[in-house]
Amino acid sequence: MFARSVTISGTVPSTIDRGIDQGTDRGIDRGVDRAIAFVRDDAMPELTRLGCVGMSLVVDRTSQRLITTSAWETREALDATRAAMAPYRAEAAALMGGEVSIEDWEVAMMHRDHDAFALAACRITWARTSDVEALLHWYRTMTLPSISEATGFCSVSMFVDRERGTVCGTTTFDSLATMVASRARAEANRLRMAEFVDVDYTAVGEFELVVARLHLPELV
Numbered sequence: 001m002f003a004r005s006v007t008i009s010g011t012v013p014s015t016i017d018r019g020i021d022q023g024t025d026r027g028i029d030r031g032v033d034r035a036i037a038f039v040r041d042d043a044m045p046e047l048t049r050l051g052c053v054g055m056s057l058v059v060d061r062t063s064q065r066l067i068t069t070s071a072w073e074t075r076e077a078l079d080a081t082r083a084a085m086a087p088y089r090a091e092a093a094a095l096m097g098g099e100v101s102i103e104d105w106e107v108a109m110m111h112r113d114h115d116a117f118a119l120a121a122c123r124i125t126w127a128r129t130s131d132v133e134a135l136l137h138w139y140r141t142m143t144l145p146s147i148s149e150a151t152g153f154c155s156v157s158m159f160v161d162r163e164r165g166t167v168c169g170t171t172t173f174d175s176l177a178t179m180v181a182s183r184a185r186a187e188a189n190r191l192r193m194a195e196f197v198d199v200d201y202t203a204v205g206e207f208e209l210v211v212a213r214l215h216l217p218e219l220v
Helices: 030-049 075-080 086-096 132-148 176-181 183-196
Strands: 002-009 015-018 025-028 054-060 065-072 099-112 121-129 153-161 166-173 199-213
Touching: 002 075, 002 086, 030 054, 030 065, 030 086, 030 199, 065 075, 065 086, 065 199, 086 099, 099 132, 099 166, 121 132, 121 176, 121 183, 132 153, 132 166, 132 183, 166 176, 176 183, 176 199, 183 199
Parallel strands: none
Antiparallel strands: 002 065, 002 099, 015 025, 054 065, 054 199, 099 153, 121 166, 121 199, 153 166
């Protein structure tokens, strides 16, 4: 299995609407919400038509960042759709006033305790390593058993780019609260991993899970 992640880093600021019923101010992330609707209603059906077997969408409203991930059965299917989806990526970026970055991955691991609920949240960790296989080994051996015991744990996936030595791990929880409660455990797991394998954690982000239809098979 293979996957493509498309990240849009937006610059359209939230606007303030006056709550009619209660007379209160509430921030509306217009750019993000419009992009979410466009991805869900326009891009996803086109991806499905082109052979995509699943898709997820996450968003961090604070940083104005939206990430869509599509799953594909073969590398050929993944590569064949890159140009066809370019107009959709451009439209989503325009809605957020943002820039697009694209990464293609091999799906190296997937474990699901249960399907994601509404209001689920996820933590995504990006890293570089000189030994992808060693990192995967120690993740399966040490990190997976630990994070699986966290309250609200839903699923975990690990994407890799062996040529570049980059990895992207996503852990999904039933709610924002259970994800937040797992922060100390996640940090301890990252530090422990670094004791066993060469790894440079380049970024860690926490996101609202808006669409959870990636449909990846169990792969541990």
